[in-house]
Amino acid sequence: MNDGAGNAYRSVAVVGAGVIGVSWTALFLGHGLRVTVNDPRPDVEDVVRAGLDEIAPTMRELGLPIAGAAARTEALRFEPRLAAAVAGADVVQENGPELLGVKQELWAVIEEAAPPHALLLSSSSGIPATAMAEHMREPERLLIGHSFNPPHLVPLVEIVPGRHTDPAVVERAGRFYRGLGKRPQVLTKEIPGFVANRLQAALFREAIYLVTEGVVTEQELDDIVTASIGMRWAAAGPFRTFHLGGGPGGLPAFFRHLGRALEEWWGQSGTPHLDGPTVALLNEQAQHFGGSVEELAAERDAAQIAVMRALGEIPGPAREEENERFR
């Protein structure tokens, strides 16, 4: 893969092969990159191959079939020794446990073993690059490349540089992710949870309040969201939505007319906590979504792919002849 600015990418090391690591692996393979997976668990190869099999139909839909690549040993390798895994990598995408000490140890090893040109990217959803790079010799090389889950499907990647990250590296990371068809967004400040997770956490807290108050069930709340906010925010984000909600006067008119109502709702927002009874109630209702997790996930992915296709995020329907090659 070439990023259009003279940087060629052939080989990625995926460090940590949980759900996120497997998803990144699928995305990289789908774009013709070689992937070396590093994970200490003894059954890593079985786990990753099973995960890739599960993702394969979605990748076909996205026009990025991986079945062939995953079968070729030169495209997908497993290497339990971290230093050896990253030795030939153009990119390291790290998805280790969310523990500061563990991350710091991983990056100290990676920094020594990876080639000097390698892009060093962490999937961390909460630990800032500045903290993670504290024991690195060259902290300017490290940054966060955090996908909204799962990376093989959702376009967003939040790029969060640390205090010492080199702006040129930030630029390169953006080009790399764009080359994979993603929509990276650089955050200007390190903030816990970054932007997307903080936003969904804020809405989810009010959602939990409304369910625990008995205003609606989880299923009803989900139906309300898909029939309103969801399809709206797929088309235009919250600021643009309220800007247009203000009519010809835009956002200023919106605040004049509805600012007071907003403040009022904020004042009455719920502040539930995830204590035992709350979690028990929420878990109980989730039993009634009408399908296994696998069935519901397949349903959601199909719907999301249809939405992405409608928005021009991915090309038209996968062609049969293309898919045939990998069946």
Added chain:
Amino acid sequence: MNDGAGNAYRSVAVVGAGVIGVSWTALFLGHGLRVTVNDPRPDVEDVVRAGLDEIAPTMRELGLPIAGAAARTEALRFEPRLAAAVAGADVVQENGPELLGVKQELWAVIEEAAPPHALLLSSSSGIPATAMAEHMREPERLLIGHSFNPPHLVPLVEIVPGRHTDPAVVERAGRFYRGLGKRPQVLTKEIPGFVANRLQAALFREAIYLVTEGVVTEQELDDIVTASIGMRWAAAGPFRTFHLGGGPGGLPAFFRHLGRALEEWWGQSGTPHLDGPTVALLNEQAQHFGGSVEELAAERDAAQIAVMRALGEIPGPAREEENERFR
């Protein structure tokens, strides 16, 4: 229009012809209903016709062309006297000012003048039916039918019965809205702002915080939402999303793994207020969305229609020959 349970609808009175009233008028006309518009402003007919002209292309896209209907005087009438406007109505959809006293006066008149079988629906986004019906002889007839804006496009209608509303009326209102292709949802409790607005207000507050903190701009935040949360919640609501985020273990596994992170983000959520400097900063950034409100609205509507079509909410592309009739 027939609701499939023996109730036929021919005529709707739209009380209050602001943006919401005009949008309901378009939806009703698009489904072949006769509409009588009631509004005290002297230029109401010009305002409504201009609004309908603006909505017409979207209605064509939705397969519900209104240009012909809006031109026929028997399909669209204007009646400045409230009692006369509702006298022959099968349904009253009220969109008056959000002032309790005004609403109570309107409903006292409507109750006397409308036929006994008429469905009495208020678009209020904040005043509960119980309060609005306080001076009615038959409060059991009144309920909220609150659309996510604009009703001609967005599927959600929140149905909120008051304390005295007859369950049979709630059932009829649901059938009526479903007959118009909407996705009504009945709330079990009266709560200010109802569900959809409370949810979007909660997320918007955090969005304002992130922009005022300088983490991202409004444009960047909107891009983050459309590339992640938006397209995801168009396909599956927040509870289902986290249920699937938990992997095979579902929501219980999600709370075990990420409950602590959620609580942490909640603890650090911003609590901005809409004071002068905040609103000034937010308004300034909204100047840079790269288009007039009209252009951006057309863009958003086109994207949203594409999303709705992808999700099977509306039929395939409008056929040319159908549209020709009304050009």
